[in-house]
Amino acid sequence: MRTHGKIAGVRIASTALAGAAVWAAPALAPVVPPVARAVRMPCRLADSATVALTFDDGPHRQGTPAILEALDAAGVRATFFVVGEQVRRTGSLAAEIAAAGHAVAVHGDRHRNLLRLTPAAIAADLDRARETIALASSVHRAPYGMYSWPALAAVRARGWTPVLWSAWGRDWARGATGESVAGRVLRDLGPGAIVLLHDADDYSAPGSWRATAAALPRLLDAILARGLRPVTLQGR
8 A cells, every 4th residue: 555655646746747847848948949939939030130139127216227328329229128016116217218219028017937926926917017017018028038838828918929038148147247248248149139138136136237337338339340230129
């Protein structure tokens, strides 16, 4: 009887692990390009003459204006994946992003790993984000780029396209500098690149947005020198 019980326990555990693996499979997309293609999450732009700069986690009272100033100086438009709770905290900043010609997109209402949320909690987060981020375009990026199957379904049911990235600066990390951020991005910057950066530090190392702002002039010069045209992201 004990043997049968152990076997049954192993089977239950195996079934649970298999279910968890299926639930979380899309979360591999940011690091496994074939998975991104299979679940239809773009990491690059179809137009190889373009590049998209994207900024997550804002708006931020200091970081966002600094990024907007650098972009405006270069005449470049970008996409800002904003968080509902930050939009509510920062007043008119989200509207200022849009008024400057940039795209505003949904990053969530709160900055939480969607793998840890039930389908009902995911739906509630997305709906509150949509209510708060009234100017949002039709693209979405989950915190950490991590989606479950229910999260993907919920995002697409609301008419949004989930988008990842092909280059990032690790600008959220403690110890990041303008030089380190620019170097990491330029290493992977190529035709059709979607670049992941951050204009806020509410969910990362304090002051990390300063490294992003310091890196931007070098990045923008490199993009233009390579003949790439910066564009905002659009849903598909």
